[in-house]
Amino acid sequence: MSMTKWTITIQVYRQKGEALPHYDEFKLEVDPDEYVLDGVERIWAFNDRTVCFRHACHHSTCGACGMRVNGVEKLTCITPIREVTQNGGKIKIEPLRNFPVISDLVVDMGSLYSNMERVGAQSVLPVTEAEIERPLRSWPKEDSQYIRLSDCIECGLCISACPISTTSETYLGPAVLAGAQQKGVRLDPNLLRLVDCEDGPWRCHSAFECTAVCPSFVDPARRIMLLRQQIVLERLTRLFRSEPKKMTVKEANR
Amino acid sequence: MSKPIAIIIGAGFTGVATAHDLALRGFAVTIVERGDICNGTSGRTHGLLHSGGRYAVSDQESAIECIDENIILRRIVPQVIEPNGGLFIALDESDLAYRETFIEGCQTCHIPVKELTPQEALKMEPNINPKVLAALLIPDGTFDPLRLALSFAATAKSNGAKFLIYTEVTGLITDGKGSVTGVKVLNRKENKPEELHGDIVVNATGAWVGEITQLVGASVPIKPTPGVMVTFDQRLVQRAINLLNKPGDGDIVLPQRRMVVVGTTSFEVKNLDYVPVVEDQAKLMFERGSKLVPGIAKAHTRGVFMATRPLIGSGSSGRSIARTFKCFDHKETEGIDGFVTITGGKATTLRAMAEKTSDVVCQKLGINQPCTTKETPLLSYRQYYMLPN
Numbered sequence: 001m002s003m004t005k006w007t008i009t010i011q012v013y014r015q016k017g018e019a020l021p022h023y024d025e026f027k028l029e030v031d032p033d034e035y036v037l038d039g040v041e042r043i044w045a046f047n048d049r050t051v052c053f054r055h056a057c058h059h060s061t062c063g064a065c066g067m068r069v070n071g072v073e074k075l076t077c078i079t080p081i082r083e084v085t086q087n088g089g090k091i092k093i094e095p096l097r098n099f100p101v102i103s104d105l106v107v108d109m110g111s112l113y114s115n116m117e118r119v120g121a122q123s124v125l126p127v128t129e130a131e132i133e134r135p136l137r138s139w140p141k142e143d144s145q146y147i148r149l150s151d152c153i154e155c156g157l158c159i160s161a162c163p164i165s166t167t168s169e170t171y172l173g174p175a176v177l178a179g180a181q182q183k184g185v186r187l188d189p190n191l192l193r194l195v196d197c198e199d200g201p202w203r204c205h206s207a208f209e210c211t212a213v214c215p216s217f218v219d220p221a222r223r224i225m226l227l228r229q230q231i232v233l234e235r236l237t238r239l240f241r242s243e244p245k246k247m248t249v250k251e252a253n254r
Numbered sequence: 255m256s257k258p259i260a261i262i263i264g265a266g267f268t269g270v271a272t273a274h275d276l277a278l279r280g281f282a283v284t285i286v287e288r289g290d291i292c293n294g295t296s297g298r299t300h301g302l303l304h305s306g307g308r309y310a311v312s313d314q315e316s317a318i319e320c321i322d323e324n325i326i327l328r329r330i331v332p333q334v335i336e337p338n339g340g341l342f343i344a345l346d347e348s349d350l351a352y353r354e355t356f357i358e359g360c361q362t363c364h365i366p367v368k369e370l371t372p373q374e375a376l377k378m379e380p381n382i383n384p385k386v387l388a389a390l391l392i393p394d395g396t397f398d399p400l401r402l403a404l405s406f407a408a409t410a411k412s413n414g415a416k417f418l419i420y421t422e423v424t425g426l427i428t429d430g431k432g433s434v435t436g437v438k439v440l441n442r443k444e445n446k447p448e449e450l451h452g453d454i455v456v457n458a459t460g461a462w463v464g465e466i467t468q469l470v471g472a473s474v475p476i477k478p479t480p481g482v483m484v485t486f487d488q489r490l491v492q493r494a495i496n497l498l499n500k501p502g503d504g505d506i507v508l509p510q511r512r513m514v515v516v517g518t519t520s521f522e523v524k525n526l527d528y529v530p531v532v533e534d535q536a537k538l539m540f541e542r543g544s545k546l547v548p549g550i551a552k553a554h555t556r557g558v559f560m561a562t563r564p565l566i567g568s569g570s571s572g573r574s575i576a577r578t579f580k581c582f583d584h585k586e587t588e589g590i591d592g593f594v595t596i597t598g599g600k601a602t603t604l605r606a607m608a609e610k611t612s613d614v615v616c617q618k619l620g621i622n623q624p625c626t627t628k629e630t631p632l633l634s635y636r637q638y639y640m641l642p643n
Contacts, residue, residue, distance in 0.1 A: 003533075017444040034531070035557070045528035052420050052442055054290045056297030058559035059485040061510045062400035064290065064297070078557045103420060103443035106290070113639040123333055123401065123635070127492060146338045146492045149398050149511050217512065 006032045006087040010039050012051060013094040015101050023092075024048070030081055037065050037076035040093065040105070052103040060215055063153030066160070067105055068094040073157035075215040096160035098173075109156050115172055116154060119191060121179025125150045129182075151216045152179060158210035158220050170199045174210035174220035177201050181227040186234045196235075201227045257282040258619055259452035261437055263423050263466055266296035268579075268596050269458035270406040271608035271627075277413035278630060279612060279623040284450060285407075285415060286439055288422035291638070292403045295460050296601065298561035300483050300515045302494055302508055303327065303335060303395035304602040307342060307367070308501055309577060310359030311352075316577040317363040319603045324393060326605060327402075331632045334401040336509065340394025340494035341375060344387045345545065349498045353388050356498060360392065367392050381490040381549045394494040396508050399601065404635035406604070411641045412633055421448075426455065426469045426593070434470060434584075434593035454615050457595040461526055461564040467595060472588045474595050477575060480529045480562040481518035484539040486553035490514050495546050503535075504542025513556055516543035520563075529560045566598040579607045581614050594618070 007029050015021040026043045037055055044051045055065040058077045065076045069084050070092050085091045099107035127146040158174035159165050165173045172180075177195065185192040195201065201224045211221040260276050262269050265287035273283045287293075306320035328337055344350045360367040368391040375382065375389030407417060418439070425438035427449065436451035457466045461478040489512045497505035503519045516539040523529050536558045544551040565575040579599030584590040596611040609625045616623055 031530075038530075042528050045525075049422070050442055050445055052289075054293075056290070056292040056400040058298050058561075059483065059510070059515060059557040060513070061301070061398060062292075062297060064400060077559070106420070106443075110639040113636040117634060117636045117640065123398075124336065147336050148338075148489075148492070148509065149334070149336060151511055153511070 004032055005029050006081070008039075008081065008085055008088070009090045010043060011090055011092045012040070012043065012104070014051075014104050016103055032080065032082040032087070034081055035077055036067075036069055036074065036079045036081055036084060036091065036093070039081060039091070040076065051105070053105040061149070061153060063155030066096050066155040066157045068096060068160065073161045073213040075155055075157065078215065096156050098159050098162070098165045099156060107156070109154070112154060112156050112159060112173070112175060115176040116179050118194060119176055119180040120183050120188070121152065121176070122150055122183065124148065150182070152218045153216050155215065157213045157215065161209040161213045163207050163209065164203055164205060168199070168203070171203050172199050174224065175218075177204075177227055178218055178220040178223035181223040181230065185227070185230050186237075192231065192234060195227065196231050201231070258454070258621060259284070260454050260456060260615065261286065261450055261452040262456045262458055263437065264457070264459040264462075265291045265403070265407065265417065265419065266294055266458065266460050267292070267403055267601050267604035268460065268599065268607050268611070270403045270410060271604040272456055272458055272596065272611050273410040273415045274406045274413075274632075275608040275612040275625060275627050276615065277410045277415045278626050279616060279621070283410065283415040284418060284452070286418045286421045286423060286437060286450070288420070288442065290419050291407055291417075292400050294462070295561045295563065296403055297399050298483075298559055299399050299601045300506070300508060300517045301396045301399050301510055302506060302602075303397050304600060305340060305392040305394045306363050306365045307340065307356070307360060307392040307394065308496060310363050310365055311355050312500065313576045313578070314359065314363050316600070317359070317365065319578060319606055320600065321363060321365045321393075323603045323606050324395065326628050327397075327602070328395065330627070330630060331402065331405050333634060334398045334405055336396045338395060338493045338509075340392050340496060341370075341379060341382070342390045342392065342496045342498040343375065343382060343546065344389070344498040345383055345385060346387070350387055352499045353390070356390065365392055379491050379493060379495065381547050382495055383546060383548055388498065390498065394496075396494060396510060397601075401635040402601070404638045405632040408633040408635055408637035408641065409630070411638060411643065416643055423466060423469075426466075427451065428470065432589060433591035453592070453619060455593050456611060456615065457593065458611070460597060461562040463564065463595050463597045467584070470590055470593065472584050472590055472593070474582050474597060475567055476597055477565045477567055478523065478526050478562045479520055479565045479575070480523055480560050481520050482531055482535040482539060482558065482560055483515055483517040484536055484543070484558050485510065485513045485515045485556045486543070486550050487513060487556045488549060488553040490547050490549045490553070497546060504539045505546070507543050507547045507550070514543075514547065514550065514553070516540070516550065523562070526562055529562060531558050531560055564597045564599075579603060579610070581607075581611045583614055583618065585618070
């Protein structure tokens, strides 16, 4: 935070009920080190109580505040105003694409949550399976006993940024396919059936937009590629073996 | 016989947990919330599942509530909890002097505590300050704030509760004889005013309870007390790391996904709807956090945010006010029937707050239904978005 003050204009997408969507502009004095979400919350607190937006944790752990900022998907709680405009500049804020708009900046992400549930994407994982880059000194050996919340915060940014999700409502989309990869199709025949189809990883055109916008470093694009490998390997294995072999999660994810 | 109707104002931790409890006890529950689930204080907690250690010396009532609820939450909602434990570490002589008092406090509050040698502590958590002089292991944990609330909300929904989000209360409806019989709301999604009627209205708006009670000229002794928290972009620890001393500013570092969160401070404000971050306090979090976990000095700041605690009481300053909760029956305090306020407490005690509130509600309406939330496992948080409303 700093003592500097900027005057900026925030242009907010508005849509209520059946009325036609439009943009409203709000001129604000802000600290450039504040986050875009702070700007939106301030509009609600002081300028217009009817603005609807979704937010909860304000520290990138819940995934509620995804919006498009100047046309790019951002988790607004960790996007400093300084990064997306300048003093006297403008910020355009719109709801995520590829989800139905409920009101203003709020979209219905029910399809994402329900698909995440269908593929059994885990919300908590052993630390050792989280593929975290080991910071500074190494973790102790016994760290497999620790449980942590998985990286994907189900914010929907990847679905909004995905050009394939824009052309197809039924495409499972990056977060869901990444969740399936992490779960491992080789363990679960139902999961294989669910993702090995035209709405699964084969539809991806490798635009890698999902990885570019992911605020949690999940790297969905790479996971979609790995999921393809998993599926091919599993299909080949099934060709040559009648009884599916039991394996651990770690083996299945190799 | 038709179900008794409860209207709950606020979908923070207390609101969703009360919705769950009352739905299990056979109420037709409607929750009205001006934003989305957990948009106020609840969402912005650092996510410490308290073992009670932090309050074991100065506020034992809260400490006992915390350890009891900690154990229950681990059982009913493991899907949102990192049950990795916590360390209280001593870094200087004054911390060491507190060690004995702390252990005694934990024992009084039946909080399991295990002493580790500094070597053992460093083996367990290699990134804590290598100058650690003493370390105590206690059953702290961390949770995902939004998903904890969603798990309660999902289960409430599966038992028939209805969530009206983006619906702001604009007034309370009274019967002319001083009893509250419903709420006037503005549906913010469509800018439409609506009215809801019920047998009981529960005010579960946390730090904002005063804004609701004043609609009928009632009041509760609430002291909204914000604090700042800062997140850094490296998961340097697996457990909650606390300074072994009296609760103070910036003395907790805890993991969340790939981050660590440092908290917190304590001050007072007038306008609750927008609390700006105070620069000095954010700096203090960095300095104090780096003392506990030196790697923070090399990490990048990921987010800085504020949350406003709903503390009960007046007179004394924020830090020294008890963290316990209280349910107010406005019939007893102001003669207003049909209206109950619940506030105070901690995220960790959300279920207990709901139990207490639901007990008061049932007693008022002459309903004899015991609480079953201790034994009821919660659904996946995703079900909140999947179940019909």
